[in-house]
Amino acid sequence: MAAQDAPMGFGAEGMWDTLAGAWDDRGEWHATVTRELTEAMLESLDPQPHDTVIEVACGPTADIASAVARRPGFTGTIRAGDLSAPMVQAAERRALRNNLDITFLQLDVTELPLKSGSVDRLAARWIYMLLPDPLQGLSEAARVLRPTGSLVFAVFASAAENPFFMVPGAVLAEHGLLRPPVPGQPSMFALADVNGTHQLVRDAGFTSSSVRNVPLTYRLADPDDLWSLVSHFAGPISLAVRSQDEHTRDELRGEIERRAEQFRDGTGYALPGLARIFTASF
Numbered sequence: 001m002a003a004q005d006a007p008m009g010f011g012a013e014g015m016w017d018t019l020a021g022a023w024d025d026r027g028e029w030h031a032t033v034t035r036e037l038t039e040a041m042l043e044s045l046d047p048q049p050h051d052t053v054i055e056v057a058c059g060p061t062a063d064i065a066s067a068v069a070r071r072p073g074f075t076g077t078i079r080a081g082d083l084s085a086p087m088v089q090a091a092e093r094r095a096l097r098n099n100l101d102i103t104f105l106q107l108d109v110t111e112l113p114l115k116s117g118s119v120d121r122l123a124a125r126w127i128y129m130l131l132p133d134p135l136q137g138l139s140e141a142a143r144v145l146r147p148t149g150s151l152v153f154a155v156f157a158s159a160a161e162n163p164f165f166m167v168p169g170a171v172l173a174e175h176g177l178l179r180p181p182v183p184g185q186p187s188m189f190a191l192a193d194v195n196g197t198h199q200l201v202r203d204a205g206f207t208s209s210s211v212r213n214v215p216l217t218y219r220l221a222d223p224d225d226l227w228s229l230v231s232h233f234a235g236p237i238s239l240a241v242r243s244q245d246e247h248t249r250d251e252l253r254g255e256i257e258r259r260a261e262q263f264r265d266g267t268g269y270a271l272p273g274l275a276r277i278f279t280a281s282f
């Protein structure tokens, strides 16, 4: 299949439903490797005891909503939601297991099923850069927030600051299995530009925004763990890998492992990354 015909990209129909099981399986790992980011987002969110809080695009772990629910003294309302029903179901099961009082709903960040001016704090991790029109999602967040409310969202910094994440995509693109990201289209790095993202936040109706960087380290146990991440967790890359025959998959794995050698840490890997948290208010 030629790269230009590859059914790739974050807009792939049903992609998140397909990946929900793998994201659920890796839920504890992902919560662990992103713990510092979750804590920093909670600090920026600064929920007050009686606030109405929602985490959107919460994935199977709803880490931010869970952190709010665990916050001593919090007695407000917490909701969490995601577009993908299997993601919502996984998050709901996890919250039940952990005895957390969170109400779950299926939702689309571009059309939230919430009244205007009804929310105090809205958290969103790694979603706005994946939308065809990030401004639509940010404007919808602005709509549902009270004038005293705030939005806290995380994006990835540039590809250069998240060097491993470019490796599988580059290998697949070289095999003609993936289109390289096009500027302006949804991608992990679509909101990496700080000034551009501040501008979008203002265009969405917020009057003030601040940003902070949070370094991340994605620790993986061994090459099998690395391959499990690439082939089951990594969005469009995983979908492309899964649709290949065994021979091609072996070739891709070998090349990706070779290029990941630079991130070796003992028997495993320590993949460096950088996320940014934007806090927006009126």
Ligand SMILES: C[S@@+](CC[C@H](N)C(=O)[O-])C[C@H]1O[C@@H](n2cnc3c(N)ncnc32)[C@H](O)[C@@H]1O
Binding pocket: 016, 017, 030, 056, 057, 058, 059, 060, 061, 081, 082, 083, 084, 087, 107, 108, 109, 110, 124, 125, 126, 127
């Ligand atoms: C990169 S994952 C991030 C999950 C979670 N926020 C985290 O940090 O672990 C993106 C999530 O956004 C969800 N999603 C994609 N498009 C969405 C939309 N339009 N509205 C709500 N959720 C969406 C996906 O189902 C997936 O769970």
